[in-house]
Amino acid sequence: MSVISEENVRGESVFSDISADNEDLQPTEIESMCMNCYQNGTTRLLLTRIPFFKEIIVSSFSCANCGWANTEIQSAGRIQDRGVCYTLKVQSKHDLNREVVKAECATTRIPELEFEIPPFTQKGSLSTIEGLIDRAVAGLEQDQPVRRATDPEVASKIDEFIEKLRKLKDVEDEFTLVIEDPSGNSFVENPVAPQRDEALTVSRFQRTVQQDMQLGIRADDDLEQEPDSNSVEAMRNEVLVFNTNCPECNAPASTNMKLVQIPHFKEVVIMATICDSCGHRTNEVKSGGATEELGTKITLHITDPSDMTRDVLKSETCAIFIPELEFELGMAAVGGKFTTLEGLLKDIKDLIVSKNPFVTGDSGVTGRMQKLMEFGEKLDKIVAGEMDVHFILDDPAGNSYLQNVYAPDPDPEMTVEKYTRSFQQNEDLGLNDMKTEGYQEEN
Template sequence: MTQPEPIILELNADQGCTEIESLCMNCHENGTTRLLLTKIPYFREVVIMAFECPHCGFKNNEVQSASEISETGVHCTCQIKNARDLSRQVLKAETATAKIVELDFEIPAGAQRGVLTTIEGILTQAIDGLSLEQPIRKHMDEELYNKIQSVIDKLTAFRDAKEPFTFTLDDPTGNSFLENLNAPAVDPQLEIRHYVRTKEQNEALGVVAAENPEAEKEQKDKENMNIDVDEVMHFDASCPSCKGPCSTRMHLLNIPHFKEVVIMATTCDQCGYKSNEVKSGGAIAPKGKLITLKMTDVEDLSRDILKSETCALKIPEINLELTYGTLGGRFTTVEGLLDQIYDELDTKTPFTKGDSVTEDRKHKFADFLSKLDEVKEMKREFTLILDDPLANSYLQNLYAPDPDPNMTIEEYERTFQQNEDFGINDMVVENYNEKGEKVKTKVEQQKKTEEATK
């Protein structure tokens, strides 16, 4: 049986495009739209569209994402302090919302088409859009003109790097990016946070159907099913690589000297794609956990490691730092995890390869990958640090149940911000009756009585 031809091909000079006749919205005559479905190296699948009308000369172009919607949304916050920061590349999807915090100026989702530009380019486009009808406003409504002009003047000052400001980019699809100028090291001016979409956001993106009480009841019944420890459950899914049908397996695993976890593995028979993810079970630990291992021997690479989706990873010797949520949950060996990190950085990191990247940045990133390769081949000793605020990560102790001389495990109190990020501050787990109803404490009852008597 022959394999179907892929719809989206790698970007190359010989690749053709599809031309279709379409209506010109300027003169209402027929023009030509050219479509190119391609895969940009080290990034993802996109649809490039270009329209041209031979009658009035109107031209237009647009870029849309053709890749799957990520499991989580992304929120980027960047402190813009100088002209160098204004040159940061931005991939802003049509579903993304950009905001200038100091002005409370927001470019809502859908207001601009998907575009690959810079922060300076976004500011310039916003200034041009606001300035478009200013001469008319000056004569029709001078008060409105003055208000908009003050915003334009402020945006111009930001664009010319005369004043610092905070730029945020929020995309529920997770398909937008903001360049890290210090990659692969952590950028102190850039904060990237991944979050779980709300039900309303999923419905707006078409990820889930509208509310259906019967379907929700059926889903709850499935969620309440008990899974036997020795049972492997199978689910039908679609392959993230070729979009064909594939199978996902789920299994409960009890890790010795740790806890019970859920392992999920996806395999595609058509294209050979494989992936696995680990979800930790049980209650949230009262304290976070910091695991430090001094890697001194090749045998250390074979240690089992469970890196949860809430775990940050550091290797200080090569300035490698993965923030919370990077790579998701993984249950593998130290060697396997380092291989995955190398592959992700080498093949999927945006703004590190291509014509738009400077030679200095290319050499810097290549030098970092060379150091990472030495680490995963154990050509140099290094320190592996796992920092998990929810204590859901595990690193095998080869001397168990005795202490490991090269490994230290520390427990620490989570900060308020960490509890806030994981939603712990809003959890109420005390003072409930058997029916799950909240029972007022004596303090709450006394406060209510005092308010009633006032």
Template sequence: MCTTEQKPVFRDLSADDPDPEVTEIESFCVNCHANGQTRLLLTRIPHYKNVVLMSFSCEECGYENNEIQPGGAYAELGIKWKLRVELPEDLNRQVVKSDYTSVRIPELDFEIPAQSQKGEITTVEGIVARAMAGLAQDQAARRAEHPAAAEQIDCFLQRLQALRALDKTWTLELTDISGNCFVENPEIPRRDPRCERRDFKRTKEEDHQLGIFTHDEVLSPVESLPGALTPADPRQFTFEQLSGDEVLHFSTNCPECNAPATTNMKLTKIPHFKEVVIMATLCDACGHRTNEVKSGGGVEEKGVRFEVRIASKEDFSRDILKSETCSLSIPELEMEVGGRALGGRFTTPEGLLQAAITQLRAAPALGDAPLPSSNALERFIDKVEEVLEGQRAITLILDDPAGNSYVQNLSDDPAKYDDGLKVTHYERSFEQNEELGLNDMKTEGYEEDS
């Protein structure tokens, strides 16, 4: 029995690839209505994401069109970026925009709606420059035919130019319901001092805009499509349907190369904590591994903050459950990582630091020139590796507003914490409840409403 070697659907973009898999499709030409040729290449831009390159050409009229589309899945949540542009370095920040990214400059009451521009890799200054180029187009003809409108546009162009000159501080706001939007942090691995990121849950209308529908919203024939959820799909199992000794297996697509893969899912009990679902995926095509942990319960009444002292290699032995809402920081290294950056995982302090290094090295390396923070990033990675080798002592701080994270207590007395662990339970702020979606959640009065 012969077996076919499984290859990644999305391969790294390389000029040395001897066998790029290009798909050719006969397509309709929108210019002359004859039949042309569309060529598709599924590839991966290094340190960025999977993309689909499309090139159309028509031999009849010579019309050509090139386009790039994201090849990955939409993020689970939408994303909002708010950047205060104060310094020349802020203008040079690199930005990844998807088709669904809307751009707003509140100081000018200026907005570029989502899906009005194609996705691109650019800079903050590039966004302003592209807007100016679009407004300046056909100004000569406009001055002759509509002088009043042309004068208003000239005034607005001057205001945009003032933003590029940094005559005053201004704000750039990016909103992307697909979650595929990124703003460079020149201070990485430290928290960005002038940029705020907030994830948000999409509305049903926004899901429909992306083509995402629930099982009840689609017609029955859709159930036969690849990847469609069915009532028996393991991804819809409840905790009552999972056995503590049972491992579920179901087919998925690799998040890295999109090749068929298998995900294993198991419900397990963490001693002195709660039940959690552990999911692991291994892709035979590209070797990518993912491990994800979901809490078996809802949001706890209080948030929790763990301070773990790491002074020797022995301190790396304790178990840690980090939920998706748990942020990580190391004051000695001036490092702060948001909760969703490392995702939910059941690991150890060593595993968390290794994951942080891996993710920092895989961060988008945009443009041809090295990032301004690249040297600082390498120095930081060297310091983390010193910690892993036991040469440097640090304090690992895990802060989870949802209270769904856990750090193993090494003390023989369960009523007391060991000397290397400090645990603090706290009341969440309004902003933390807002991010968790609790402020608008109705938990009382159901009987009266029913």
């Protein structure tokens, strides 16, 4: 039996990468009561990482006495700053194989059938699109014998609806799957990563007060309060320190927070966490001001290795594009950061290649592995100044920044465009009352 030891919790991370070469990656077995026959069964827990996503806990219960079994997942990370909504156009049977993490608090919808699975009605699951459909069918079929005896008409209508759900797996017609999760901890696989998935739309949204209460992060009587001007001024003059847990090994750590004024830009909040147990370091940046009236698109033509030293502020609402690599990184993928261009490119490589457990080991798909490794090599060439590319920051909130080394004069290799947000971008930012015009060049 595998045991989660104190040394593991206080030392290196207990969340292991998926790899056939890792012999230590064994589930933890716990004797527990079967809720079907009330005899003792076995629960197996596996703490692992999902590539391009985060850490999760997979639990599987089986009972040798009655044969009952079930599987569920729980997010091992914190509730995210914003909710997430995945909208997938299922166009072929291949799409049914996409991996899906559905948190317990997520709502699942299939608009074409007017079908919805409300939040907190199912346990969290690690499955595929086909698995989600099968689980929905199983849930509807569960009480059908009783309905046929007590209300045959309702049972007949449910049978018809179950047949419609089953036909979805034939994908004779395109249908839409929507997973909306206020905790931000659900996930739908992008099989063409690091390229953009044309069939999958990922949007972020601000939670409502009611959703905060459902997630237990706001008390029922918690009221919004205006910030104290004296406390804000104090924050500008000192580094605030508060206790937290390391996101890598869960050991106690400290987070430092400071308000910083970026020249020729605005005030931002920088938060840095250093773990003494495992050495993990993180930094996160949040805008100290409100959402701007216009979005900002910054395009830098990288022509010299010295460009790598430019300061970059990437907000959590900013997307990144490198057209020459056909690469797009959605908002919040690497969070808010204040670093150099070289540092940001290395963070992207870590996310896509270096820390992706599916690049190595028997679990890797040869074609995808080769594609990701080549992408990593191209990023290295950009950092070394051996590849001519355009680097684009597109922030609908207008809170991102790339240093102009010629300031206050114009930068010949950099353009900054201001544009009016689209309706969808306003939805993502929680701003629904703004105009939806096209791009507007900055004077």
